[in-house]
Amino acid sequence: MISLQRSYRDVPKKVIGLLILALGLQIIMHYQLPKPRTEIQALTPPPKQALLRLVSLGDRVVSAKILMLWLQAYDNQAGQFISYDKLNYTALQQWLEQILQLDPKSQYPLLAASHLYSTVQDPDKQRKMLEFVYEQFFIDPQRRWPWLAHATVLAKHQLKDLPLALKYAQAIAAHANSSMPRWAQEMQIFILEEMGELERARLVIGGMLKSGQLTDPNEIKFLNDKLLALEKKSAKRKIHQPN
Amino acid sequence: MRQIFTLAALVTTEALRTRFFAVILVLLLIGFGLTLFLEQVTLIETVAYQSSLLAAFLRLSAVYVVSLFVIASMVHEFHDHSIYLWLSLPMQRSHYFLGKFSGFAIVACMTAILFGAALLGEIPYQQVGLWTLSLFCELLIITALSLLCVLTFPQTVQAFSVVLGFYILARSISAMQLMAQGPLSASQSYVDQLINLLIKLLAMLLPNLERFTQSEWLVYHTGYLDNVLEIVVQTIIYVMLLIGMSLFDLYRKNL
Numbered sequence: 058m059i060s061l062q063r064s065y066r067d068v069p070k071k072v073i074g075l076l077i078l079a080l081g082l083q084i085i086m087h088y089q090l091p092k093p094r095t096e097i098q099a100l101t102p103p104p105k106q107a108l109l110r111l112v113s114l115g116d117r118v119v120s121a122k123i124l125m126l127w128l129q130a131y132d133n134q135a136g137q138f139i140s141y142d143k144l145n146y147t148a149l150q151q152w153l154e155q156i157l158q159l160d161p162k163s164q165y166p167l168l169a170a171s172h173l174y175s176t177v178q179d180p181d182k183q184r185k186m187l188e189f190v191y192e193q194f195f196i197d198p199q200r201r202w203p204w205l206a207h208a209t210v211l212a213k214h215q216l217k218d219l220p221l222a223l224k225y226a227q228a229i230a231a232h233a234n235s236s237m238p239r240w241a242q243e244m245q246i247f248i249l250e251e252m253g254e255l256e257r258a259r260l261v262i263g264g265m266l267k268s269g270q271l272t273d274p275n276e277i278k279f280l281n282d283k284l285l286a287l288e289k290k291s292a293k294r295k296i297h298q299p300n
Numbered sequence: 301m302r303q304i305f306t307l308a309a310l311v312t313t314e315a316l317r318t319r320f321f322a323v324i325l326v327l328l329l330i331g332f333g334l335t336l337f338l339e340q341v342t343l344i345e346t347v348a349y350q351s352s353l354l355a356a357f358l359r360l361s362a363v364y365v366v367s368l369f370v371i372a373s374m375v376h377e378f379h380d381h382s383i384y385l386w387l388s389l390p391m392q393r394s395h396y397f398l399g400k401f402s403g404f405a406i407v408a409c410m411t412a413i414l415f416g417a418a419l420l421g422e423i424p425y426q427q428v429g430l431w432t433l434s435l436f437c438e439l440l441i442i443t444a445l446s447l448l449c450v451l452t453f454p455q456t457v458q459a460f461s462v463v464l465g466f467y468i469l470a471r472s473i474s475a476m477q478l479m480a481q482g483p484l485s486a487s488q489s490y491v492d493q494l495i496n497l498l499i500k501l502l503a504m505l506l507p508n509l510e511r512f513t514q515s516e517w518l519v520y521h522t523g524y525l526d527n528v529l530e531i532v533v534q535t536i537i538y539v540m541l542l543i544g545m546s547l548f549d550l551y552r553k554n555l
Contacts (some may be wrong), residue, residue, distance in 0.1 A: 064451075107475065107478060107479045110475040110478070111472050111475040111476065111479065112472075113472075113475070114468065114471040114472050114512065115471040115472065115474065115475070115509065115510025115511075116471075116515050117354060117516075118352050118511075118514075118515045118516045118519055118520075119352050119353060119355075119356040119515045122348070122349050122352050122353060123353070126338075126341060126349070129341070131343070134314075145464070162519075162520050163342060163345065163348070164344060164345060165342075165343070165345055165349075168344050170345060171344075172343075173343075248431075
């Protein structure tokens with residue numbers, strides 16, 4: 058095919074001149090244009106679910122995954138990394154909720170809420186994300202408990218809000234199933250102990266032992282030991298308490 | 301029948317000579333590049349993200365290349381007047397059409413198989429099989445529609461625009477119906493009622509492509525034979541309708 062083409066010398070000089078001129082003008086034009094904007098765009102609330110479904114062209118799972126990746130990369134704008142603190146957390150929560158509605162089986166939005174967006178220093182924003190995980194947990198407790206378990210740890214150790222941690226731990230225990238590990242159900246015992254609610258902790262352990270659901274001897278021994286330790290602690294406290 | 305096979309073989313040869321499958325290969329390479337990129341950016345559910353986005357990319361690419369191939373091939377046939385040559389032979393117009401359609405269907409089938417094979421790495425083969433069969437059904441509808449459009453508007457831009465419009469409508473008609481059942485249905489104005497009626501009419505006439513080739517099957521393994529049976533029945537009915545319309549148009553054409 059190439060041999061069938063005529064020589065470059067057959068191209069009129071005016072055409073070559075036009076080509077060079079146009080290329081030069083294009084390069085000049087490029088440098089005249091304003092530089093790409095580096096302003097950080099605020100995260101706006103998401104569109105309605107019906108509109109998201111319409112633009113999904115029937116494949117909601119794919120839309121959810123694309124939106125999640127876009128949201129995850131939102132802190133990296135125009136080559137700058139912005140802190141999660143600067144994001145609008147109300148809009149962020151709405152986006153995560155819409156994504157979960159598009160693909161309810163996906164765990165990604167809950168991972169993002171409990172592991173990424175809850176790492177900010179602002180306690181209000183942290184609480185917003187933890188509350189989001191808590192609310193979403195009830196929709197599908199069997200799949201979503203690991204994220205609420207992580208939220209419990211964050212509430213206890215980072216926010217130092219033991220009643221909040223207890224609320225989350227109790228929600229997990231209330232929706233316990235055979236696939237859930239024991240430690241997730243036992244979290245409330247340690248939180249109650251730390252809160253000084255020794256009687257309540259003992260009652261929880263007693264309830265667990267009496268339920269007959271425990272089969273592992275080590276588990277039963279551990280809980281019995283814990284019960285004894287709590288009883289001792291409780292008795293000690295009673296002795297030291299002024300009448 | 302022999303005439304139909306000959307024409308079908310010629311279309312397949314044309315696909316090979318015009319390097320149609322080289323485009324398929326390039327698309328597969330881009331798809332693999334996309335999956336490698338996704339591996340870097342996802343924190344969990346990496347395989348789910350890779351398979352769903354690769355499947356969506358391959359599905360759209362398949363519709364795009366197959367439709368464009370059908371339209372470009374037929375426009376070329378009109379421009380170089382080979383259609384007149386074929387029709388001057390002792391051959392029925394229906395045989396000519398079915399020969400062409402069969403050839404394009406073979407190309408669509410090969411495309412679906414190649415794209416389906418690309419998904420086999422991490423996903424159970426049963427789900428990939430259902431997805432591939434569904435993609436083939438979707439491509440058959442697109443092939444028949446592209447033929448109808450190119451016979452009606454023998455220009456690439458017009459024909460492809462109609463196919464694209466049809467495809468977008470067919471994939472979003474369920475969502476449009478849901479939207480219409482919301483605030484629109486409560487309104488009593490004539491315009492709203494007319495729009496509602498139009499959407500209902502469109503939903504009745506369009507195949508529901510939303511139910512075809514779902515990424516969810518690959519991600520959550522939720523595809524069942526029942527899904528595909530429904531898709532196959534819908535494809536047979538709709539392809540018959542499109543072939544009927546195309547033949548009606550072809551027989552009326554003063555060629």
